[in-house]
Amino acid sequence: NAGVTQTPKFRVLKTGQSMTLLCAQDMNHEYMYWYRQDPGMGLRLIHYSVGEGTTAKGEVPDGYNVSRLKKQNFLLGLESAAPSQTSVYFCASSSDRELYSNQPQHFGDGTRLSIL
Amino acid sequence: AQTVTQSQPEMSVQEAETVTLSCTYDTSENNYYLFWYKQPPSRQMILVIRQEAYKQQNATENRFSVNFQKAAKSFSLKISDSQLGDTAMYFCAFMKLTDTGNQFYFGTGTSLTVIP
Numbered sequence: 001n002a003g004v005t006q007t008p009k010f011r012v013l014k015t016g017q018s019m020t021l022l023c024a025q026d027m028n029h030e031y032m033y034w035y036r037q038d039p040g041m042g043l044r045l046i047h048y049s050v051g052e053g054t055t056a057k058g059e060v061p062d063g064y065n066v067s068r069l070k071k072q073n074f075l076l077g078l079e080s081a082a083p084s085q086t087s088v089y090f091c092a093s094s095s096d097r098e099l100y101s102n103q104p105q106h107f108g109d110g111t112r113l114s115i116l
Numbered sequence: 117a118q119t120v121t122q123s124q125p126e127m128s129v130q131e132a133e134t135v136t137l138s139c140t141y142d143t144s145e146n147n148y149y150l151f152w153y154k155q156p157p158s159r160q161m162i163l164v165i166r167q168e169a170y171k172q173q174n175a176t177e178n179r180f181s182v183n184f185q186k187a188a189k190s191f192s193l194k195i196s197d198s199q200l201g202d203t204a205m206y207f208c209a210f211m212k213l214t215d216t217g218n219q220f221y222f223g224t225g226t227s228l229t230v231i232p
Contacts (some may be wrong), residue, residue: 040125042224050217086157090140094218104151104211105220108162116224 002026008109013058013081013115021076022089028107031094032074033058036087036109041092042049049074080113081115088112118143120210122223126176129198130231136183137193137226139208145169149211150184150191155225156204165208167191 005027013019019083023032023064030051033042036057045058047066055066063085074093078085098104119142129135132175141150152164152183168176175182178208179199208223 028173033220035222040224042122043119043222045220048217048219056216085145090161091222092161094220096218099149099213099218102147103163105161105163105219 002098002109004093004106004108006089006111008111009109010112011114013066013078013109013113015081015083015115017081018077018079019081020078021091021113023074023093025072025074025093026073027093027095027098027106028093029093029098031069033092033094033105034064034074034076035092036060037086037090046076046089083115085105086113086115091110092098092114117223118145118210118219120208120221120225121225122208122226124226125180125224126227126229128129128229129195131198133198134194134196135198137195137208137228137229138205139191139193139223141208141210141221143189143210143212145212146162146175146207147213149213150182151211152180152191152193153184153207153209153222154204155204155207156201161207165193193230200230200232202228203230204228 031050034046044087052071089111094105148169150167154162179196210221
């Protein structure tokens, strides 16, 4: 049981390049989230998904797209990377049945993305 | 919209002493959950303690306890007998349940340093 796995763990991009961050969970969770973490800003929700084939905008969605074609995967895409998107990105998943568990939201280990 | 405010960007405490981290939130919801997460330098997000809004009794987990004041929308974390391993970033989080999934909101974090 790997939990939430993010790939890659580190990446450096040039301005204007595109890339996709992959999040995979093996817990059959309904909900998946993408956050970005910046100094002094905490975790801010980019996009989230409440089920396969559905996505919704979070607090800071501009410049990002997401897809959830399979329940276990949640992809975050940057079509044209900008320096302002330099951040640490966290994926998380949750489930109603684990609401009262010790881990209501499971996090990946984060992806450090630098845009030059 | 929900907001979570942590007004203490940095705090320090002597080993074995007690420290309190503050958190306030703003919401019109009546049923919600509150959490404190710990993020050590490894970047992992670790759940420290949780509180259901409908419970009047303050949650406790070993050396960690909360002071939940629902009317004041305050949710502070008290760490007793501080240990060097408590050094980390601490995030207060609010979760509401909606028909479209559970949504989490995070504060900006408090960086805690335990001094030997």
